[in-house]
Amino acid sequence: MAAPQAQIGSVDIACNFGDDVVIDATGAPVLLFDTLGASPATEQRLYRLVNATARLVVDGVPLASADDPFHPGWGVGLPIHVDALWTPDLADEIQASVLNGLALDVGIASSPPPRVAFVVDPVASTVEMPISYTTLSGARLTMTVTLSVQLP
Numbered sequence: 001m002a003a004p005q006a007q008i009g010s011v012d013i014a015c016n017f018g019d020d021v022v023i024d025a026t027g028a029p030v031l032l033f034d035t036l037g038a039s040p041a042t043e044q045r046l047y048r049l050v051n052a053t054a055r056l057v058v059d060g061v062p063l064a065s066a067d068d069p070f071h072p073g074w075g076v077g078l079p080i081h082v083d084a085l086w087t088p089d090l091a092d093e094i095q096a097s098v099l100n101g102l103a104l105d106v107g108i109a110s111s112p113p114p115r116v117a118f119v120v121d122p123v124a125s126t127v128e129m130p131i132s133y134t135t136l137s138g139a140r141l142t143m144t145v146t147l148s149v150q151l152p
Helices: 040-051 088-104
Strands: 007-013 031-035 056-058 061-064 119-121 126-134 140-148
Touching (some): 040 126
Antiparallel strands (some): 126 140
């Protein structure tokens, strides 16, 4: 039997975005632990970061409420960009939001710095967004998100 890996960095309660907290057979919440071999807690937070919507206010008019009431400025809100017109300004906005969120995450190392790229597929009208980051354990990971957009 292999020895359990040492816990490092982050711990999070298992909760798929938009779902309830995951519980075990005893009714206790399932915890996700980052270890040297895997970073499920950090991966879950990154998934929430790209999908959660921050409070959006334009010219003093609230247009969207925050998904996280305790951190109303946190979240990239990719779902609100589905079928949006893909422009360099939108790409810059999404990239800045992702990098700002990653900079605040306790499970992500600042060096080497995280990267966000965009791969446009004109046939499918989608943009793939590979997000590369390094965990505190030194593991270099990439999460890819695909967004359906309108191309100019």
